[in-house]
Amino acid sequence: xxxxxREQIRTMMGEVLANQGKELPADDSASLDAIGFRSLxxxxxxxxxxxxxxxxxNFDAPGLxxxxxxxxxxxxxxxxxxx
Amino acid sequence: xxxxxxxxxxxxxxxxxxxxxxxxxxxAAAVFVRDHAEGVRAAWTHATSERETLVASxxxxxxxxxxxxxxxxxxxxxxxxxxxxxxxxxxARAPHPGRLWLLTSGSTGRPKRVAHTxxxxxxxxxxxxxxxxxxxxxxxxxxxxxxxxxxxxxPGNDIVFVEPDQLEDWPQLALETGxxxxxxxxxxxxxxxxxxxxxxxxxxxxxxxxxxxxVDQGILDRLHEIYPQARISWIxxxxxxxxxxxxxxxxxxxxxxxxxxxxxxxxxLSVVDDELVIESPYRAEGxxxxxxxxxxxxxxxxxxxxxGRLASDEINVGGSKAxxxxxxxxLLDHPAVAWAAVRGRxxxxxxHMVTAEVVLEPGATATTEELAAxxxxxxxxxxxxxxxxxxxxxxxxxxxxSDV
Numbered sequence: 001x002x003x004x005x006r007e008q009i010r011t012m013m014g015e016v017l018a019n020q021g022k023e024l025p026a027d028d029s030a031s032l033d034a035i036g037f038r039s040l041x042x043x044x045x046x047x048x049x050x051x052x053x054x055x056x057x058n059f060d061a062p063g064l065x066x067x068x069x070x071x072x073x074x075x076x077x078x079x080x081x082x083x
Numbered sequence: 084x085x086x087x088x089x090x091x092x093x094x095x096x097x098x099x100x101x102x103x104x105x106x107x108x109x110x111a112a113a114v115f116v117r118d119h120a121e122g123v124r125a126a127w128t129h130a131t132s133e134r135e136t137l138v139a140s141x142x143x144x145x146x147x148x149x150x151x152x153x154x155x156x157x158x159x160x161x162x163x164x165x166x167x168x169x170x171x172x173x174x175a176r177a178p179h180p181g182r183l184w185l186l187t188s189g190s191t192g193r194p195k196r197v198a199h200t201x202x203x204x205x206x207x208x209x210x211x212x213x214x215x216x217x218x219x220x221x222x223x224x225x226x227x228x229x230x231x232x233x234x235x236x237x238p239g240n241d242i243v244f245v246e247p248d249q250l251e252d253w254p255q256l257a258l259e260t261g262x263x264x265x266x267x268x269x270x271x272x273x274x275x276x277x278x279x280x281x282x283x284x285x286x287x288x289x290x291x292x293x294x295x296x297x298v299d300q301g302i303l304d305r306l307h308e309i310y311p312q313a314r315i316s317w318i319x320x321x322x323x324x325x326x327x328x329x330x331x332x333x334x335x336x337x338x339x340x341x342x343x344x345x346x347x348x349x350x351x352l353s354v355v356d357d358e359l360v361i362e363s364p365y366r367a368e369g370x371x372x373x374x375x376x377x378x379x380x381x382x383x384x385x386x387x388x389x390x391g392r393l394a395s396d397e398i399n400v401g402g403s404k405a406x407x408x409x410x411x412x413x414l415l416d417h418p419a420v421a422w423a424a425v426r427g428r429x430x431x432x433x434x435h436m437v438t439a440e441v442v443l444e445p446g447a448t449a450t451t452e453e454l455a456a457x458x459x460x461x462x463x464x465x466x467x468x469x470x471x472x473x474x475x476x477x478x479x480x481x482x483x484x485s486d487v
Contacts (some may be wrong), residue, residue, distance in 0.1 A: 043433045046430060056429075
């Protein structure tokens with residue numbers, strides 16, 4: 001299975017936010033609360049990644065964790081692809 | 084009385100019922116047919132002799148189903164034109180003369196056999212005007228039998244059959260064969276209007292019937308625009324419940340006053356926990372008196388609307404309940420949208436998300452962003468489709484449905 005790079009995922013995250021009239025800051029340590037990236041946005045990003053890869057991802061694979069920053073989101077999606 | 088002089092027009096046969104000929108079948112047989120010509124020949128064989136019959140498209144003859152049938156005393160017959168190959172039943176039993184088996188769609192599990200007779204399937208009663216009906220339904224389906232029994236029972240009611248590979252061009256076929264009445268799903272009608280609007284406008288239709296899927300006001304209005312003189316009816320029917328609701332006033336849903344009404348031999352309609360429940364004299368043998376249909380209803384402005392399947396209508400988005408039919412309604416209200424399908428899709432954190440596919444009106448240029456914004460103005464945030472795809476054409480299955 002081909003994988004998306006961290007930068008590609010970041011671009012897609014920016015698009016999800018833009019659809020909601022919000023902006024992705026340059027700093028990956030930015031808090032999701034602060035930028036208004038919520039559960040629905042996270043889920044939309046995951047589905048966008050699925051569509052881009054043309055395969056279903058196992059969302060349970062990376063296990064429970066705290067996702068509070070932009071970097072956490074990118075880590076999660078990266079790990080999801082290699083699960 | 085059987086109207087043997089009514090005409091059949093199909094790819095494999097054109098002529099009257101009486102000219103069809105019959106199959107040499109065991110007294111209890113499941114007949115798997117390749118096309119409508121073979122289907123009506125099997126129907127005529129049943130109508131003119133004392134026997135027990137199931138008619139279905141050969142695409143439905145899977146191994147499990149066939150094993151179940153032969154074990155239950157039904158021989159299996161595969162038709163090829165006017166000849167037939169028979170596999171005898173493995174269990175011997177006396178046939179039930181007159182019984183007609185129908186297969187349920189199997190959309191909610193394994194297909195079931197439900198028992199009818201020609202009489203229970205003949206739900207259009209009284210004098211009927213002479214018409215040439217278009218029948219696009221799969222051989223052996225309840226809706227197919229509805230049209231077939233109409234042409235068996237009423238003088239001057241002929242049928243033009245549409246094979247699956249003719250679905251894209253049926254308006255031209257209908258024009259050439261003098262069709263004046265047609266029955267189909269809302270998806271079937273939408274697809275035809277989009278693809279063949281010019282030919283559709285030339286059809287001299289006096290009766291238009293819709294069924295098989297939720298019927299929305301948009302498609303009724305569109306058909307009325309094209310055929311202002313035609314009677315436009317929507318029918319609620321299934322192989323289990325029989326034909327139970329017929330509405331001819333050009334409006335979606337049926338009047339609220341019909342609920343809990345007991346009138347002669349008409350079906351009694353009620354609502355239990357948002358589900359349509361029907362007690363119908365036309366139901367299949369052995370069905371519960373009160374049939375829980377699995378269809379979700381909403382009462383709005385004095386009309387009872389059948390909005391979708393209970394099992395698939397509710398999409399749980401992070402604990403909030405989005406209604407697929409409400410989202411679909413919002414999309415269809417957009418002037419650029421000709422057709423829409425809405426589904427839940429598995430997603431992390433929220434469990435499911437609302438997704439949608441749409442087909443635009445010819446020449447329309449709406450973008451997915453515009454459609455999402457339109458929905459956001461009309462729906463709660465969790466119900467706004469986050470993945471929205473614009474398709475080039477309406478997807479349609481053999482059942483003529485889109486599973487919306």
